[in-house]
Amino acid sequence: MQPNSPLPAPRSHDENDREIESLEEFDHVAASGSLAGYRIQSVDLTDRTFALLGTDTTESVFLGCAMEPGAVAKVRAGGALVFPPIPGLPFDPYRGALYGPDELFAGLVDAGYDTTPDARTYRWYQETKSDGDIFASMLRSIHDDAVSDALDEHLAGARVVGVMGGHALERGSVAYAGAARLGRRLARDGLTVATGGGPGAMEAANLGAYAAPFEDGMLDAALELLSKAPLFTPSVTDWARAAFDVRRDRPGGGASVGIPTWFYGHEPPNAFATHVAKYFVNAVREDGLLARCNAGVVFLPGAAGTVQEIFDNATPNYYQSRGEPTPMVLVDRAHWTERLPTWPLLQALAADRPMAARIALVDSVDEVPRALAHLGAGAAS
Template sequence: MSQVWPYLPARAVNITSLAEFDRLAAEALGFQRSRGRSWRVHRVDLRGRDTVLAALDLAEALFIDCQFSEAGRALVQGTGGLCMDSGEQLPFRTSDRGLYTPEELYEGISTQTYEHVPDARIYTYSQQHGPRQLLSDDQAMASTLHDHHVGQALISEVYDGAFKDTPIIGVMGGHALSRGTEQYAQALDLGARLTRAGYAVATGGGPGAMEAANAGAWLADRGREEISTALQMLAAEPDAIHRRTGWARTALAVKARFPSERTSLGVPTWFFGHEPPNLFATHIAKFFANATREALLLEQSNGGIVVLPGSAGTVQEIFQDACENYYATGARVVPLVLVGREHWTRTLPAWQLLKALAAEQIMEDKIALVDSVAEAVEFIGGMQSLRRRTRF
């Protein structure tokens, strides 16, 4: 029986020859945004392609066991691409384990570049096999066992561990939100407000709005001036995709300057492995399977969902949660708040569809559209948190 590699993006572009690379590069360069979106380039000799590499945006591309000229690798990395050597040793544990910590995923980042830390090595492993290749039973079982144990560890922390006494608020938002922007500061303020109000913040664990909300939880006990300083420090390295190493090291510098006892949850995935996990989530449940990750993040957000401006992935999360609420009994509906009237009514008019879907349903009184994070926290605070299901 053939096996399908379940952790490779369905629309990933697998390039295994120089001819394929040249054809797709020419096609990409014909568009205004010359992007190598979802490219996975395997064992291709690119030593004569420096001019093409310099012209492409390769922020979402992964080059595995490729050959480059002396300048070629730097050209790829300069635009945000990852150049990795596959190796043969399994880079993750399949046995019973707890959740990840930032220190575990980023081990060595202080002295080495991102490409050498465990998070990057595991991502490379997950992308080695194209959809036309067969997995051995051992390979398929390794990733499945990993996700099983991480999922069990997450449930354990929710019911019996770090988050057992606090309602969890899921904060959703775009990964492209840059440090140094007003929107990033607002997302950080949301995380801080929720944490001070007695909630636990849970995000998709990546950069952008997700990092900001986790950073807000970390800095919840700091005053306005200290938070302003932290924001200024982070703004020095705003780009998580093109400058992963500097982006990560700056977060470490902020954490070192402003120690914290606060906890928050990040639930990222190697399915979108070009987006590095943020270092402010203290507990990280990182999965290979994105569907598992999405389901668990929404299911465990028993206090409510706050949705900041985002794009396709954020819209998906809105309606994935709305579907759960639509079919839930009254006791199982959780509040859902969209932040940003202009964004959610005009830029991406999800609010109109959400409101129509909720009409005359139990969820109708538990959705809201607001303009500020303060309003979002106030709305959430007026709702009763969902009582967690018993474990057994």
């Protein structure tokens, strides 16, 4: 597997930002002679002992930073709080950046999905969840909080549109291709596409965003290649390898966000979301995903999970007292009025509320950009 997808770029240091998440940021701040009050996240400082010995660390916090014993003793004596790295974990609870597909799927090509950090972390989660270890629970909470912090930093100033839909949507289907075209159109309209980060409709939308910088034929070719492994069952390895084949053939695709969870660890994350905020706690993931979709949320056909997301999003819109409710667009009239009659209930909730002017039901994905524009989300019509 070639590391050809964009990963979170190192941040340029803001003098008002008290978080240090890379060696470059550390060197920049330490050159001033003071790390007082800074939070240093998961930075390998084993080669920075000399700098640490001569730097003020009053009220600083070191989260999972590898350091020489002498440096640890010095910074603690200087007033720092040190949370040491935790050996033996398949994940870093103090991470300062979002995941990338290459990190989560490392080892896929040579040894298969079961050896990847993503699969190993899911197994760790299953084991520690069942034994009720409070230390493991604390590590999961720290990890999820660190991921939320990294996600907020990544999305700062972005206009984010969420695309929700069922995980069972097959590659090679007309609906999958439609979801991919939608993701491409939204990305080309200047919006940041965010999904639940899994397979099916979520993968399709992330694929479309990945395809956005390329000529239209790139997406057609990708859809053809992916159709050879339509589902993540029976082989996650084959399913994921097909996605990495697309990325290897056309590196440097457009950015988008995936927000999956190890709670549903039997569902792998998709490889087309270039920035991945993966959580242990599904409730934090669900609420966080919807809360960050400030330019609207599109609901493609889905089952129980998608219905839950519709009303999770509708609830704050219903009680909105200041600002504008988030635009909501439901796609496929027959699905949402007949098969799962969610639309009539949503309309009933919206009656006489400001959110009534911010919801729409459309027949196809091709109508979504115009609907979002009409609802005030800012996508091109």
